[in-house]
Amino acid sequence: MTDALLDIRNLQVCFSTDNGPVFALNGLDLSLRPGETLGLVGESGSGKSVTLRAILRLLRANAAVTGRIAWRGEDLMRASKARLQQVRGSGIGLIFQEPMSALNPVLTIGQQIDESLVAHGQRDRGARRRRALELLDLVGIPAAAARLENYPHEFSGGMRQRAMIAIVLAAEPKLLLADEPTTALDVTIQDQILKLLKRLVRDLGMAMILVTHDLGVVAETCDRVLVMYAGQVVENAPVARLFTHPRHAYTLALLRSVPQGGTARAPLQTIPGQPPRLDRPLEGCAFLPRCQYQEPACSRGRPPLVEIGENHLSACLAAAKLPPWTQTA
Amino acid sequence: MTDPPLLEVDHLVKTFAQRGGMVQRIAGGTGLVRALDGVSFTVGRGETLAIVGESGCGKSTLARCLVRLHEPDGGAIRFEGADVLRLTGTQRRQFNRRLQMIFQDPYGSLNPRMRVGESLGEALAVHHLAEASQIPARVAELLELVSLPAGAALRYPHEFSGGQRQRIGIARALAVEPLCLVADEPVSALDVSVQAQIINLFLELQQRLDLALVFITHDLRLVRHIAHRMAVMYLGRIVEAGPTGAIFAAPRHPYTRGLIAAVPQLVPGRHDLNEAVLGEIPSPLSPPKGCTFHPRCRLAEERCRCTPPRLDNRGGGWPVACHLAGTEEAQG
Numbered sequence: 137m138t139d140a141l142l143d144i145r146n147l148q149v150c151f152s153t154d155n156g157p158v159f160a161l162n163g164l165d166l167s168l169r170p171g172e173t174l175g176l177v178g179e180s181g182s183g184k185s186v187t188l189r190a191i192l193r194l195l196r197a198n199a200a201v202t203g204r205i206a207w208r209g210e211d212l213m214r215a216s217k218a219r220l221q222q223v224r225g226s227g228i229g230l231i232f233q234e235p236m237s238a239l240n241p242v243l244t245i246g247q248q249i250d251e252s253l254v255a256h257g258q259r260d261r262g263a264r265r266r267r268a269l270e271l272l273d274l275v276g277i278p279a280a281a282a283r284l285e286n287y288p289h290e291f292s293g294g295m296r297q298r299a300m301i302a303i304v305l306a307a308e309p310k311l312l313l314a315d316e317p318t319t320a321l322d323v324t325i326q327d328q329i330l331k332l333l334k335r336l337v338r339d340l341g342m343a344m345i346l347v348t349h350d351l352g353v354v355a356e357t358c359d360r361v362l363v364m365y366a367g368q369v370v371e372n373a374p375v376a377r378l379f380t381h382p383r384h385a386y387t388l389a390l391l392r393s394v395p396q397g398g399t400a401r402a403p404l405q406t407i408p409g410q411p412p413r414l415d416r417p418l419e420g421c422a423f424l425p426r427c428q429y430q431e432p433a434c435s436r437g438r439p440p441l442v443e444i445g446e447n448h449l450s451a452c453l454a455a456a457k458l459p460p461w462t463q464t465a
Numbered sequence: 466m467t468d469p470p471l472l473e474v475d476h477l478v479k480t481f482a483q484r485g486g487m488v489q490r491i492a493g494g495t496g497l498v499r500a501l502d503g504v505s506f507t508v509g510r511g512e513t514l515a516i517v518g519e520s521g522c523g524k525s526t527l528a529r530c531l532v533r534l535h536e537p538d539g540g541a542i543r544f545e546g547a548d549v550l551r552l553t554g555t556q557r558r559q560f561n562r563r564l565q566m567i568f569q570d571p572y573g574s575l576n577p578r579m580r581v582g583e584s585l586g587e588a589l590a591v592h593h594l595a596e597a598s599q600i601p602a603r604v605a606e607l608l609e610l611v612s613l614p615a616g617a618a619l620r621y622p623h624e625f626s627g628g629q630r631q632r633i634g635i636a637r638a639l640a641v642e643p644l645c646l647v648a649d650e651p652v653s654a655l656d657v658s659v660q661a662q663i664i665n666l667f668l669e670l671q672q673r674l675d676l677a678l679v680f681i682t683h684d685l686r687l688v689r690h691i692a693h694r695m696a697v698m699y700l701g702r703i704v705e706a707g708p709t710g711a712i713f714a715a716p717r718h719p720y721t722r723g724l725i726a727a728v729p730q731l732v733p734g735r736h737d738l739n740e741a742v743l744g745e746i747p748s749p750l751s752p753p754k755g756c757t758f759h760p761r762c763r764l765a766e767e768r769c770r771c772t773p774p775r776l777d778n779r780g781g782g783w784p785v786a787c788h789l790a791g792t793e794e795a796q797g
Contacts, residue, residue, distance in 0.1 A: 293520075331741055349656065349657065353729045356734070395686045399690070400691075403668060404661035407661075
């Protein structure tokens, strides 16, 4: 417990909107060790991006956030604005799905890296330029010296994401938060960026939380995965475990709905129905109306996230009776 | 004595002029983008052909040429043997009805101020497919076909979820009794569980109505699942085309191999085993000489840098545009 880099307990986020409250995050627990890569996976509205923004206290004023977010033992929920500003960047860096909306269109990439280095306390102009070149090199941008003078629009999508990563790395964060960093990219570029992130995390000793809707991305990039549904963590397991022994009915349904080889043109398994509405508090298991393994007890209060194996937590009362998942590769 | 294929595309060329682009013009670029550079394929009744490739490969331009949202600059499109590009009047309207397009974002193709029933009814009326009195019954049939409740007819597009809207888009396309659907990334915007529902709908409809399907996508997992045959495009050209299962088992073009290897699998750790495809897609304004894939190819040799490879069987079971295909070097 004490060696956790980030430790989140009972995080709740509720947005007040014109149409009433939206319960976006309903009691999330998360613990991350230094150097660990954690995947947050789920479908639209499951609360994965809200979690990242809540960690950095970036949610808008209409969000009521409660719970405890401990960053290296320090409670960020009580941190001052100035302290939060320090943590954002030099402690925790954030990269987005669409770097174009995070980059400043009227500053060159070099200027934006420079800003980040200045904010990080680097005073020597020559040293900053050397560091900027090193950083572009580190993220695999060729002809770094020329590229420093380019504006974001002169970069391709993949190169923009690399530049974004370089700017974030300039502040030497201990934790990288990546929100769907490859979703907008082509598959060969996605492959390159995921390999880059994996290498950086390893070489620089960073931890990473990777938010994605793609189970394949999680399998190939992460050490541990949290499966989210309706603002809750429903399963928490090492990847090697989750992709061989899923122990939540939703995880199983999600894995089954991914098209696999070997079953060409057979109907895919679907998840009937829709995710629950989040404008009222949930009673019982959130997945219950769509679940084919439900038991009477599932409607009596929310199933707790309990340890069902080594390092493996599940909030499914039917965990023990779920059929094995077989992959047809 | 085999019937001619339902849809036959023959050396299709579509060129766009680059507007503005002062820098490129001074730098000596031609200012022309060959979005389609001699694309040929056929699709039979009841068959699914997947067109796969990354951004900028020309796959969406191809879709738009097929439904004549773009006029091609060269080549031919034949539908049931007739030269589509020369059709006029009634015949052209008839063709428009037989080949229908489904877009990635159905919201953009549905009139937001028309109830779903009105949108579907309009399609029927325009093509004189139903008497005014029969339209409500036919609309109900269409909604049932795509598994939407009959009450959907009275609601507006914004009242539906993304998956339901795509069902409406499909119902709208089916209203005019097409023989062939051209679907451009129809499920890319949907969550995976909803994707599965729409893919199942395509499979089921295809079987019931004997529809041909041109399925345009960047998602190789879907291609593998849904397509009988596939064509891989790169910078406006088909670089490999053949039976889907066979290509996945033994891809012949290095680009196809790279694409397939890059797809994230549900297998932890597999990622470290393959090498990523090098670099990025070059500017279509000044495509590389020789094989356009050579700057990204780990196997490229001298002739790849000079001579464009033709799409040819090269001693294998299906055509591939790679000098090295069929030789030892390509077995990498």
